[in-house]
Amino acid sequence: MKTLVLASCALLASAATTFAADPIKIAIISENSAISGIAIPNAAQVAADEINAKGGVDGRLIELVLYDDHNSAADAVRAFQRASSQDHAHAVIASYTSEVALALEPWAGRLKLPFITPGAASDELGKRIHGDYDHLKYAFHGYLASAFLAQSVCDAAKDLLVDQLHMKTAVILSEDAAWTTPLDAGYEACLPKIGIQVLDHLRVNPDTTDFTPIYNRIEAKKPDVMITGISHVGVQPTVQWANQQVPIPMFGISSQATSSTFWKDTNGQAEGVILQLVASDTVATTLKTLPFAQAYFKRFGVSPAYTGYTTYDEVYIIADAIHRAGGTDPDKMVAALEKTDWQGTVGRMRFFGKDDPFTHALIYGKDDVSGLVVQWHDGKQVPVWPLNLPGVGKMVFPPFVKIGAAAAK
Amino acid sequence: MTLALQILIDGFAISALYALGATGFTLMFGVSGVLNLAHGGTMLVSAVVAWWVANQAGAYGGALAGLAAGLACAFVTYGLIVRPIQRSRAIPQEEKEIFVLTGTLLWGIMIQEAVAFFATTSPHTVRPLIAGVINLAGVRTPTNELLTAAICWAAIGVLWLLINRTQTGKALLAASINPRALTLLGYELSRIHLLVWTIYGVLAGVAGVLLGAFLGVSSDNAGTLTASAFSIVVLGGLGSVSGSLVAAYAVGYLETLTAYLVSPSLRTIPSLLLLVAVVYMRPQGLLGRR
Numbered sequence: 238m239k240t241l242v243l244a245s246c247a248l249l250a251s252a253a254t255t256f257a258a259d260p261i262k263i264a265i266i267s268e269n270s271a272i273s274g275i276a277i278p279n280a281a282q283v284a285a286d287e288i289n290a291k292g293g294v295d296g297r298l299i300e301l302v303l304y305d306d307h308n309s310a311a312d313a314v315r316a317f318q319r320a321s322s323q324d325h326a327h328a329v330i331a332s333y334t335s336e337v338a339l340a341l342e343p344w345a346g347r348l349k350l351p352f353i354t355p356g357a358a359s360d361e362l363g364k365r366i367h368g369d370y371d372h373l374k375y376a377f378h379g380y381l382a383s384a385f386l387a388q389s390v391c392d393a394a395k396d397l398l399v400d401q402l403h404m405k406t407a408v409i410l411s412e413d414a415a416w417t418t419p420l421d422a423g424y425e426a427c428l429p430k431i432g433i434q435v436l437d438h439l440r441v442n443p444d445t446t447d448f449t450p451i452y453n454r455i456e457a458k459k460p461d462v463m464i465t466g467i468s469h470v471g472v473q474p475t476v477q478w479a480n481q482q483v484p485i486p487m488f489g490i491s492s493q494a495t496s497s498t499f500w501k502d503t504n505g506q507a508e509g510v511i512l513q514l515v516a517s518d519t520v521a522t523t524l525k526t527l528p529f530a531q532a533y534f535k536r537f538g539v540s541p542a543y544t545g546y547t548t549y550d551e552v553y554i555i556a557d558a559i560h561r562a563g564g565t566d567p568d569k570m571v572a573a574l575e576k577t578d579w580q581g582t583v584g585r586m587r588f589f590g591k592d593d594p595f596t597h598a599l600i601y602g603k604d605d606v607s608g609l610v611v612q613w614h615d616g617k618q619v620p621v622w623p624l625n626l627p628g629v630g631k632m633v634f635p636p637f638v639k640i641g642a643a644a645a646k
Numbered sequence: 647m648t649l650a651l652q653i654l655i656d657g658f659a660i661s662a663l664y665a666l667g668a669t670g671f672t673l674m675f676g677v678s679g680v681l682n683l684a685h686g687g688t689m690l691v692s693a694v695v696a697w698w699v700a701n702q703a704g705a706y707g708g709a710l711a712g713l714a715a716g717l718a719c720a721f722v723t724y725g726l727i728v729r730p731i732q733r734s735r736a737i738p739q740e741e742k743e744i745f746v747l748t749g750t751l752l753w754g755i756m757i758q759e760a761v762a763f764f765a766t767t768s769p770h771t772v773r774p775l776i777a778g779v780i781n782l783a784g785v786r787t788p789t790n791e792l793l794t795a796a797i798c799w800a801a802i803g804v805l806w807l808l809i810n811r812t813q814t815g816k817a818l819l820a821a822s823i824n825p826r827a828l829t830l831l832g833y834e835l836s837r838i839h840l841l842v843w844t845i846y847g848v849l850a851g852v853a854g855v856l857l858g859a860f861l862g863v864s865s866d867n868a869g870t871l872t873a874s875a876f877s878i879v880v881l882g883g884l885g886s887v888s889g890s891l892v893a894a895y896a897v898g899y900l901e902t903l904t905a906y907l908v909s910p911s912l913r914t915i916p917s918l919l920l921l922v923a924v925v926y927m928r929p930q931g932l933l934g935r936r
Contacts, residue, residue: 442911
């Protein structure tokens, strides 16, 4: 009798623990051989460990399932399918490559698995969700759409390049990829509005290794600045720019340059490169930014690429949505995610609604996610914009860069 | 006029690099009969090690370490992959070349993936040995680019001297013509093979380090580097060192002209078309014997 009571108590106890310990599974699909890609699983680990240390979400611990998609949309889709059917993941955080994220979007709809991309930028992500809301509402675009990236660069260019350096002409240099089509369109529209004439627009093959002919062509046009849109290339164009001493500064988006790995990979020849990003390890965008950057650095020895910040925030956002939804039912999660109002490392994070053109994309704005512009100088990312940022520095260019005579006042 | 000079200089440097890489590749085939498809991987390893060591030991230390790494990689390729296949009793003699080809191909992929794992697919650049630029008649050229061309030609020059003016070199030449006859003269073929792999390792190591400083190398490039060396060598004639020199310059200049005058994204197409044309009309290559 006693044994029976004990046995049934043990059984109930273990059943209770099993029930309470039902983990929340988040699948992470990323390009682990890329600087911007490896930051995704790394940052997810940091966030998951922090949340679990505090007891998890309503007693449930977060369990990460990691996949490397090798920068292939086909591999990513297979991983997504596995995450759904075999791992029974409750949410997916995937990729910084727009081609991959766009390939996953319809699968989020077919498998009713909430998915968020922490780094892809193409406008199409939000536009497609808007156009087919009922099917694609499970997808979220957890980064700034290219249109906003272009706007951010133009806003900074107005203050820094036009007002301070009196620049008048530019050449757009971007890689030929899905995310740069709307970015370049944005640049071509907003640059003339701030007084910069676009002299030429070069879209380079991401497989390019020799940028000499490209810089030659740019230099022949004699622009005051090169406005960049690069992510899959970064080291080679930057190093060759420095080695060839191309006298034109680089300003714009350069995703690889968001991490300290870039400074090492270029042997410090990133000196003087100016780039827009959503968070940096030198600026307290919010109270969470620097503690996260330091925790990441302590664990991995490098500063997080831009995707690290957004991934860290999005693990928390998913956890928060599950908490508010009272569980992991996909439709309830989506409804909860849509009501997200989260203070992350990159700013106040909210998503556009179903009536906005970029449905489920991160809202861009001064009080939301506004981004900042930094310049690499002596191994550090020095913030240079917005101008009222505490600790903002002046732009300093390497000696071979010639800033126009009009600016030398 | 400046554009023409720019193309001339830029083309010269890149062709010299191609020539160095292709020379090692063709020598390996000519003397040992080995098509080493881990060629790109060897150059990659040299460049990445040079980058990594340079962070601690400066540009020269890095370059030397890269060279040593290239040599080490060549020896590992020979000792672990090629020689066991060549000596195997289980593989029929006529199939050994294919096995070596496949073995080195797989080994090359392993190297590529290992580098991607440890050092990411991001390109790594080797610190230039001499920084700064030189102005040559209005064309601003990085000094290191000129140094690259000079080193490539010096290496090829030393190789030429070795092959044509030394006893060992004559033995190498003989081995490429008729290895059996060479053994009858008392030469140990295994020593010849070891020598070829040493020369190959040095050439590939130097080429890798120089490429790293000139353009930067990523693990994604390994396959393209092998393919590029392979097509240059086939164009010039498998086994002919002078043929690969000529072909390297033909390909290098074709690519440069295309990149400057047509579009940088189309740079590899004319050289591939040339390769197809030559293989169709003159399959032994421009200066080939075999």
